[in-house]
Amino acid sequence: MIPYGRQDISDEDIAAVVAVLRSDYLTQGPLVPRFEAAVAARVGAAHAVAANSATSALHMACMALGLGPGDWLWTVPTTFVASANCGLYCGAEVDFVDIDPVTYTMCPKALAAKLQVAREAGRLPKVIVPVHLCGQSADMEAIGHLARTYGVKVVEDASHSIGADHQGRPVGDCRHSDICVFSFHPVKIITTAEGGLATTQDAALARRMELARSHGITREPSEMTHAPDGPWYYQQVSLGYNYRMTEMQAALGLSQMARLDQFVARRRALAARYGVLLSNLPVTRPAPAADVASAWHLYVIRVAADRHLAVFNALRAAGIGVNLHYIPVHTQPFWQARGFAAGQFPNAEAYYAEAISIPLYAGLGDADQDRVVEALAEALEAAG
Numbered sequence: 001m002i003p004y005g006r007q008d009i010s011d012e013d014i015a016a017v018v019a020v021l022r023s024d025y026l027t028q029g030p031l032v033p034r035f036e037a038a039v040a041a042r043v044g045a046a047h048a049v050a051a052n053s054a055t056s057a058l059h060m061a062c063m064a065l066g067l068g069p070g071d072w073l074w075t076v077p078t079t080f081v082a083s084a085n086c087g088l089y090c091g092a093e094v095d096f097v098d099i100d101p102v103t104y105t106m107c108p109k110a111l112a113a114k115l116q117v118a119r120e121a122g123r124l125p126k127v128i129v130p131v132h133l134c135g136q137s138a139d140m141e142a143i144g145h146l147a148r149t150y151g152v153k154v155v156e157d158a159s160h161s162i163g164a165d166h167q168g169r170p171v172g173d174c175r176h177s178d179i180c181v182f183s184f185h186p187v188k189i190i191t192t193a194e195g196g197l198a199t200t201q202d203a204a205l206a207r208r209m210e211l212a213r214s215h216g217i218t219r220e221p222s223e224m225t226h227a228p229d230g231p232w233y234y235q236q237v238s239l240g241y242n243y244r245m246t247e248m249q250a251a252l253g254l255s256q257m258a259r260l261d262q263f264v265a266r267r268r269a270l271a272a273r274y275g276v277l278l279s280n281l282p283v284t285r286p287a288p289a290a291d292v293a294s295a296w297h298l299y300v301i302r303v304a305a306d307r308h309l310a311v312f313n314a315l316r317a318a319g320i321g322v323n324l325h326y327i328p329v330h331t332q333p334f335w336q337a338r339g340f341a342a343g344q345f346p347n348a349e350a351y352y353a354e355a356i357s358i359p360l361y362a363g364l365g366d367a368d369q370d371r372v373v374e375a376l377a378e379a380l381e382a383a384g
Helices: 011-021 031-043 054-064 082-089 108-121 140-150 203-213 247-257 260-277 305-317 346-352 366-383
Strands: 047-051 072-075 093-096 127-129 153-157 179-183 196-200 299-302 355-358
Touching (some): 031 196, 054 082, 054 153, 072 082, 082 127, 260 299, 305 355
Antiparallel strands (some): 047 196, 179 196
């Protein structure tokens, strides 16, 4: 089976994790701050706050922005459920903005129309969460302009996109957003096993996320209500959770960061090669915007809806581990019980009816890529 994605672990990665296991600190040691600094420097952010998952980082980001009961969070339907769930974690209501039919990211035109209606109804969102699907940035210049116009906060869900660029600058520098979140799950560009991280240019937001990450507890005298009782003293000053990243995860992440550019370069080469190999097949290939340099976390093709399931099943039967990213969130039973229904976001639903994620990862060899394309050609022919 050729999987759609997988981690790339080197001997150096293993040695870095083993070194932590032999050290004094397995958690809350020096490596998490070093990993945070490495990512912040790479993406041009002033601050980075690591967490045990991107889901936790999204929750921390929403907490830092003060999202709560009576507020609204908007995201896209074409994403993993965490992009929406983070709003519910804070007690807010959630709604969706349809995707652009070409880039599959939040459609600025749909967002503009929805914001205008929401302002007239007195129901503007507090936070919007555009999702950088497959490794390519959404149109953050347009989204950021709308957010400033309407007084809305922005959290970029860049779980797929470390190493990507938008308008010649790294995703994660937050020039059009308040906070940006990355994922380091094993199938992502780099991995910490499980893990996530939020970047921001705002020191106050970073500090709120740090408190949310670790029980709302501080040991800083300047943040306490009175002088410490002694060197052991701490205070809980806000509600927080245990969302900390371990030292083992940070060691793996630091080691992987040394190969980030190598991983992204290989993914881009494979994506370009797919573009040639698939050019004569009846599929829709991805088409990132001209000002986007995708990190190519996923390579999604679209197959005519009447052949979609047959082609998907044939590829799996041929040992090609295809997948589908993602089922529109608003069609999930949990969200339909909250009032959503099929037909509300037609671009997301049309995408779902046709999308197939084919294998793409840094360790994918040319011969295996050729095998993927051959199996796809056979599946398409058999499906008629």
